[in-house]
Amino acid sequence: MARPSASGQMTIAQLENLLTTRRRRLGELERERKKMLTKLNGINRQISTLAGRMGAGGGNGNGGAGGRARNEVSLVEAMSKVLSAAGKPLGVGDITEGVLKSGYRSNSANFRAIVNQTLIKERKNFTATDRGVYALKK
Numbered sequence: 001m002a003r004p005s006a007s008g009q010m011t012i013a014q015l016e017n018l019l020t021t022r023r024r025r026l027g028e029l030e031r032e033r034k035k036m037l038t039k040l041n042g043i044n045r046q047i048s049t050l051a052g053r054m055g056a057g058g059g060n061g062n063g064g065a066g067g068r069a070r071n072e073v074s075l076v077e078a079m080s081k082v083l084s085a086a087g088k089p090l091g092v093g094d095i096t097e098g099v100l101k102s103g104y105r106s107n108s109a110n111f112r113a114i115v116n117q118t119l120i121k122e123r124k125n126f127t128a129t130d131r132g133v134y135a136l137k138k
Contacts, residue, residue, distance in 0.1 A: 075115070092132050124137065
């Protein structure tokens with residue numbers, strides 16, 4: 001396709017040609033997107049099937065994807081166990097790792113922030129020994 005002249009003026013024929021080319025490309029992209037969406041939907045169905053089976057047999061009690069994870073102990077109890085087992089003050093990251101390793105389940109995208117909020121909120125159970133470092137309150 002010819003470029004417009006230096007003066008920036010396009011003829012009607014050039015404009016129509018440009019519109020035709022862009023409409024053709026738009027159609028191609030829409031067909032490609034439709035194929036990809038069909039493929040993606042198939043993959044999503046497979047994931048849902050696998051996740052549903054894992055959720056039902058996994059014993060987390062949430063009944064599959066999207067449900068709330070259920071735990072035998074509260075987060076405060078799990079954090080207390082981690083800190084008492086360590087026998088020394090720990091950082092928020094170490095507490096978070098310990099709680100998750102103990103089997104505590106969470107669907108939170110940022111579980112570390114939840115642990116940090118709980119440490120700050122539960123002043124009767126935890127005390128800050130340094131910035132970001134907490135111990136069990138005696």
